[in-house]
Amino acid sequence: MEANVVVEGGSANSRLALVKDSIVKIKSKVAEFPGKMKKVAEDDPRRIVHSFKVGLAITLVSLFYYFDLLYVGFGSSAMWAVLTVIVVIEFSVGATLGKGLNRGLATFLAGTLGFGAHHLANLPGQELQPILLGIFVFILAATVSFIRFFPRMKVRYDYGLLIFMLTFCLISVSGYRDEEVLEMAHKRVSTILIGGFTAIFVCIFICPVWAGEDLHNLVANNLEKLASFLEGFGDEYFRKSSEPESNKASLQVYKNILNSKQSEESLVNFARWEPPHGRFRFRHPWKQYLKIGSLTRQCAYRIEALNGCLNSDVQASPETCGNFREAFIKASSETGKAVKGLASAMRTMTLPSADCPQTTKSKNAADNLKSLLRTGLCEGIDIVEILEVATVASLLLDVLACTEKISESIHELASLAHFKRLEPDEKDGKPDLDKQKQVRQSSNSIASNHHHHIIIIE
Numbered sequence: 448m449e450a451n452v453v454v455e456g457g458s459a460n461s462r463l464a465l466v467k468d469s470i471v472k473i474k475s476k477v478a479e480f481p482g483k484m485k486k487v488a489e490d491d492p493r494r495i496v497h498s499f500k501v502g503l504a505i506t507l508v509s510l511f512y513y514f515d516l517l518y519v520g521f522g523s524s525a526m527w528a529v530l531t532v533i534v535v536i537e538f539s540v541g542a543t544l545g546k547g548l549n550r551g552l553a554t555f556l557a558g559t560l561g562f563g564a565h566h567l568a569n570l571p572g573q574e575l576q577p578i579l580l581g582i583f584v585f586i587l588a589a590t591v592s593f594i595r596f597f598p599r600m601k602v603r604y605d606y607g608l609l610i611f612m613l614t615f616c617l618i619s620v621s622g623y624r625d626e627e628v629l630e631m632a633h634k635r636v637s638t639i640l641i642g643g644f645t646a647i648f649v650c651i652f653i654c655p656v657w658a659g660e661d662l663h664n665l666v667a668n669n670l671e672k673l674a675s676f677l678e679g680f681g682d683e684y685f686r687k688s689s690e691p692e693s694n695k696a697s698l699q700v701y702k703n704i705l706n707s708k709q710s711e712e713s714l715v716n717f718a719r720w721e722p723p724h725g726r727f728r729f730r731h732p733w734k735q736y737l738k739i740g741s742l743t744r745q746c747a748y749r750i751e752a753l754n755g756c757l758n759s760d761v762q763a764s765p766e767t768c769g770n771f772r773e774a775f776i777k778a779s780s781e782t783g784k785a786v787k788g789l790a791s792a793m794r795t796m797t798l799p800s801a802d803c804p805q806t807t808k809s810k811n812a813a814d815n816l817k818s819l820l821r822t823g824l825c826e827g828i829d830i831v832e833i834l835e836v837a838t839v840a841s842l843l844l845d846v847l848a849c850t851e852k853i854s855e856s857i858h859e860l861a862s863l864a865h866f867k868r869l870e871p872d873e874k875d876g877k878p879d880l881d882k883q884k885q886v887r888q889s890s891n892s893i894a895s896n897h898h899h900h901i902i903i904i905e
Contacts, residue, residue: 496654497538504532504649508642524634531642536650540724541658541717543650547643548720549607554639557611558632560587561618568619580619588612602716658717659727663793665714666736669707669743670790670853672700676750677783677846681776684757684839698754704747711740726796732863739856746849753842756835771836775843781811782847789850789857798866799857810847 488495511517511525518525535546568579591612594600600608618632650656676698683698715733723729792799860866 493654493656494538497656500649500653501532501536503653504536504646505529507649508532508645511638511641521634521638524631524638527635527638528642528645531639532646535643536646539656539658539661539714539717540650541714541719541721543646545603545717545720546606547647549604550610551640551643553607553611554614554636557614558618558636561615562629562632564615564619584616584619587615603719655724657721657724657727658714659721659731659733660725662711662714662718662733662736663727663796665707665711666739666743667790667794669704669740669747670786670793672704673743673746673750673850674783674787674790676701676754677779677786679783680753680757681779685772685776698757701747701750701754704744705751707740708744711737728865732860735856735860735863739853739860742849742853742856746846746853749842749846749849753839753846756839756842771840775839778843778847782843782850786850786853789854792861792866793857796861796864796866798861798868799854800869 508525508528508531511521511528521528531550535543535550537543537546564580564583568576568583571579591608595605595608614635618635621631679698715737718727718731718733721727723731789799
């Protein structure tokens with residue numbers, strides 16, 4: 448009897464402890480929530496604006512329910528306008544336009560076909576009507592479902608095809624029990640179009656977020672991350688153990704590039720829906736950004752291998768490193784500067800210089816490194832150390848070759864997108880001193896000449 452009491456008391460205490468732990472966890476999560484909200488807002492302040500835009504758009508279309516004058520015209524179908532805004536409005540203009548146009552066009556076409564199918568099914572009589580409607584629904588649903596497997600249709604029109612199938616089925620099937628099919632189709636199509644246009648209007652004219660601009664900045668940022676690693680790699684690799692620990696975290700920013708493919712593809716798809724805006728003209732070559740992004744990721748994978756050499760258990764001796772230190776640091780830093788120049792040209796949408804000094808220096812440094820590896824400096828060095836040095840040199844040269852491909856693709860983008868060409872004075876970042884001297888001399892000569900001559904031309 449006493450043993451049973453002890454067991455029951457222990458189980459009660461354990462339950463009480465579990466309840467206390469749960470309360471503590473809930474309190475900690477509640478306390479962390481404001482910090483998480485602040486972090487999300489600080490990462491991209493445009494998210495706060497987007498939240499207000501969504502609230503405004505939904506409030507505008509909900510007026511169809513609040514005012515009798517508007518409600519009488521559409522009735523309960525006004526709810527489709529609210530649902531359309533919730534489904535269509537997205538963070539960027541391109542995403543909203545893509546969904547809005549897909550939904551609007553699909554709803555209009557499906558409503559027209561649904562009414563036509565209902566009219567055709569009524570011609571033979573009431574007995575054959577359900578059979579014909581079932582056949583129409585089967586054919587259209589099967590056809591649209593198969594079309595959705597096409598890659599191009601899947602990427603750009605999958606949502607529209609889904610809404611097309613849904614709207615056709617709703618109108619054709621529900622029209623079997625509802626005699627006012629045309630009126631029902633008219634109300635639904637009208638409210639959906641109103642909701643779609645409201646979402647698009649709010650998204651474009653109130654603090655718009657352009658997917659094309661985000662894509663452009665993403666590609667430029669990725670190039671800068673590559674440059675940041677390459678500029679610091681040489682010094683970090685040859686850092687002696689006695690030297691203070693450097694900031695390795697700054698060399699790890701390139702890792703975000705490895706998983707950027709999905710973001711780039713989504714932004715390209717959204718950007719293609721957007722109208723001309725800012726620096727981006729009609730039919731801007733958005734697909735070229737995918738090529739640059741792919742080459743950037745290839746370079747990032749090679750840099751990942753270089754980063755592994757920093758933490759390798761096998762390290763060359765200081766004597767061996769001394770033979771190649773200058774060549775390695777020169778090749779790495781000059782390549783980083785060349786990539787940074789390409790990133791700057793991308794960001795400002797200016798035509799990169801064909802005879803960029805950083806590119807020339809990086810090529811010269813690579814040639815110097817190759818010739819150094821071919822000389823007899825490796826004689827008398829341990830074979831393991833030779834392999835380590837050769838591996839790093841090979842990866843570094845491979846990165847340089849990849850940056851040259853990136854440079855070619857950026858030049859191709861600059862040609863297709865008509866990037867502005869910098870004047871020689873602008874490239875140097877300073878005014879032409881000779882021209883300034885000439886202006887000063889001419890102004891001084893005019894000021895010193897006190898005699899004025901009047902020339903009369905008859």
